[in-house]
Amino acid sequence: MPHKLPDESHLVVDVTRLDREGETLEGVTGEIVALDERFVKSVGGVEYSLFAQALGSELLVRGRVSQRFELVCSRCNEVFEHEAVIPDFTTSVEIDENTQFADLTDEVRESIILTLPAYPVCREGCKGLCARCGKNLNEGPCGCAEESGDSRWGALDALNLK
Ligand SMILES: [Zn+2]
Ligand SMILES: [Zn+2]
Structure with missing residues (x-):
């Protein structure tokens, strides 16, 4: 037992x-x-x-x-x-x-x-959270995604290219 x-x-x-x-x-x-x-x-x-x-x-x-x-x-x-x-x-x-x-x-x-x-x-x-607006992207896209490219990274890329 x-x-x-x-x-x-x-x-x-x-x-x-x-x-x-x-x-x-x-x-x-x-x-x-x-x-x-x-x-x-x-x-x-x-x-x-x-x-x-x-x-x-x-x-x-x-x-x-x-x-x-x-x-x-x-x-x-x-x-x-x-x-x-x-x-x-x-x-x-x-x-x-x-x-x-x-x-x-x-x-x-x-x-x-x-x-x-x-x-x-x-x-x-x-999908995590949108880095810009904080929306949970599992629940659907946020408005930010519609802007093509992220301007912050764009600025960084421009610096690196100099
Ligand atoms: Zn998660
Ligand atoms: Zn967003």
């Missing part, structure tokens, strides 16, 4: 109760990633489906972890939902006969954060 993790604020494997043949641990943790910043917020806890097996002095863990986020698009500033998924999370923890719990919280948190894009984009081909 799968056992409950001792504390939902950590992703912990209870080594003493682990099946000798290995065991699948599944569920959702508490909010262990807990990012709440201007451009990135985690939503809920980490979903995990991990197979854990103690082999000699090592606890081997592999499986899938995922975490939902709200990110701000680096082009158009809109908030969008993003699910960070690690389909093949793998780790090993040294254990001995005195080990009761193996805490995977920090490693899972860091692995998930590392998957976050440095420049999140809400969709492929996001």
